[in-house]
Amino acid sequence: MIALLNIFNTLYDELIGFLGIGHWLDMYHSGDYSSLKTLGGIEGSIGPLIPLLLITEILRAMIYRRFKIVDYKLQFLTYIFNRIIGRYISIAMVVFCIGVFEPYRIFTTTFTWYWLIYGYIIWEFSHFIYHYLAHKVRLLWCLHSSHHAPEAMNLFVSDAHFFLEGPYADFIRTTICILLGVNPILLGFIMFIDGTWGAFIHVGENLLKDGRLGFLNKIILTPSHHRVHHARNPLYMDTNFCNLLNIWDRVFGTLQNEKDEVQVEYGITRKMIPHSFLDMYFGEIVLLAKDVIRAPGIKNKFLYLIMPPGWSHTGDNKTARAIRNAYLQTDGESAVQ
Numbered sequence: 001m002i003a004l005l006n007i008f009n010t011l012y013d014e015l016i017g018f019l020g021i022g023h024w025l026d027m028y029h030s031g032d033y034s035s036l037k038t039l040g041g042i043e044g045s046i047g048p049l050i051p052l053l054l055i056t057e058i059l060r061a062m063i064y065r066r067f068k069i070v071d072y073k074l075q076f077l078t079y080i081f082n083r084i085i086g087r088y089i090s091i092a093m094v095v096f097c098i099g100v101f102e103p104y105r106i107f108t109t110t111f112t113w114y115w116l117i118y119g120y121i122i123w124e125f126s127h128f129i130y131h132y133l134a135h136k137v138r139l140l141w142c143l144h145s146s147h148h149a150p151e152a153m154n155l156f157v158s159d160a161h162f163f164l165e166g167p168y169a170d171f172i173r174t175t176i177c178i179l180l181g182v183n184p185i186l187l188g189f190i191m192f193i194d195g196t197w198g199a200f201i202h203v204g205e206n207l208l209k210d211g212r213l214g215f216l217n218k219i220i221l222t223p224s225h226h227r228v229h230h231a232r233n234p235l236y237m238d239t240n241f242c243n244l245l246n247i248w249d250r251v252f253g254t255l256q257n258e259k260d261e262v263q264v265e266y267g268i269t270r271k272m273i274p275h276s277f278l279d280m281y282f283g284e285i286v287l288l289a290k291d292v293i294r295a296p297g298i299k300n301k302f303l304y305l306i307m308p309p310g311w312s313h314t315g316d317n318k319t320a321r322a323i324r325n326a327y328l329q330t331d332g333e334s335a336v337q
Contacts, residue, residue, distance in 0.1 A: 090166035094191075097174035098184050107181040111189070119182040120245065123190045126176035128248040130169045131241040135320070138288055139305045143168060145284040151267040153227055154204035162281060197244045201226040212258070221246050224258045231264045234327035237320040269323075284309075 109115040134144035143165040150157050177187050201223045203211065211223030221242050229240040239256035242249045249255035258264065270287075273279040288304065295301045300313040310319035 085163045087166070089163070090170050093167040093170045094174050097171060098178055098187075101175050101178045102184065105179055105181045109181050109183045109186060111183060111186050115183070115186060116190070119177070119186050119190050120193075121247065122177055122180050122182055123173065123187070123194060124242050124245045125248055126173040127169075127194070127243050128241050128252070129176065130172040132252075132254075133172070134165070134169075135238050135241070136308045137306055138309050138311070140168065141309045142284040142288055145268060145309075146280050148230055148268050149272065149280040149283075150230075152204065153202060153230060153264075153266055154206065155199060155202050157204075157230070158199040158202040160280075194243055201243070217257070219246075220244055221249070225256075227264050227266075228256050228258050230266050232267050232269050233262055233265050234323050235259070235262055236264065237324050 109119060134140045143162045146162050147157070147160050147165070150160055174187070177190075178184070182190070201211075201221065203223050205211075208223060211225075211227055213222045213224070216222055217224060221240060221244055225240045225246070228236045231237070236256060239254050240246075240249055241254055246255055270283075272283065276283075291304045292301045295304055295313055303311070303313065308319040308321070310322070311317050
């Protein structure tokens with residue numbers, strides 16, 4: 001009996017941790033809601049939003065008989081795997097970058113509304129760089145591809161990452177932000193906002209059929225834009241690298257709106273082993289290793305590591321840029337916007 005109670009308590013603690021509602025339960029039991037006046041209290045209160053939306057998404061799919069366990073299985077396994085390893089490495093990387101690079105910042109910001117605007121623009125710039133490189137450098141694509149492998153969009157996709165991608169991303173983003181003067185406390189607040197929005201834009205059609213969010217689609221990056229980013233359609237490949245503000249996608253010409261006549265097809269272009277966690281998680285690493293081994297000469301072996309996915313030493317390139325350009329030449333530049 002005691003063993004069963006211990007198991008129940010463990011499962012209860014894990015559920016509370018997953019939902020992130022521990023802060024709300026503490027306030028309810030104590031009757032003290034004063035923490036809502038603090039930054040930590042606000043973050044703790046907003047935290048449960050995404051897990052609750054995820055549960056709502058699953059329940060709605062069940063009600064309308066659109067729920068498929070395969071759409072969530074691989075992402076769930078990745079979440080469990082990364083929860084054990086990746087999250088702690090990511091936290092350590094952020095702390096490391098702040099400690100190493102803060103003495104070399106160009107100036108210092110404070111936690112005010114105008115520096116928040118500055119900080120968020122810098123954060124989006126750093127996120128764009130990390131995300132762009134993750135698509136354009138094959139070695140980094142090996143870390144990122146598991147996030148694009150799912151062939152259905154849902155909130156669990158936001159957790160489908162190779163465990164080393166978080167530390168790599170946080171190294172790029174934290175280093176740039178700290179060097180450009182973003183205060184660590186301000187950076188933490190921005191990361192919280194961005195993490196919440198970054199999870200929300202993975203909301204699937206089971207919960208939000210039209211992800212454009214009305215007029216907001218012209219101002220920010222919406223779930224619609226991120227569905228485009230996750231598509232393997234030639235028109236949509238390697239677009240919409242930002243997370244919330246679309247400023248850097250506009251600057252670098254990578255902004256792409258969803259077209260009603262081009263239905264989003266999720267997933268990556270290579271043929272995958274159906275429902276295989278190992279193929280989703282390690283498949284691109286295996287393929288890269290094979291290409292490096294077979295490549296003639298040290299130069300070509302090195303190029304396979306740093307060139308975009310689809311690059312070939314033979315010149316028969318099937319990169320995202322080549323595929324998209326071929327599509328645009330056939331269907332016309334008007335298809336872009």
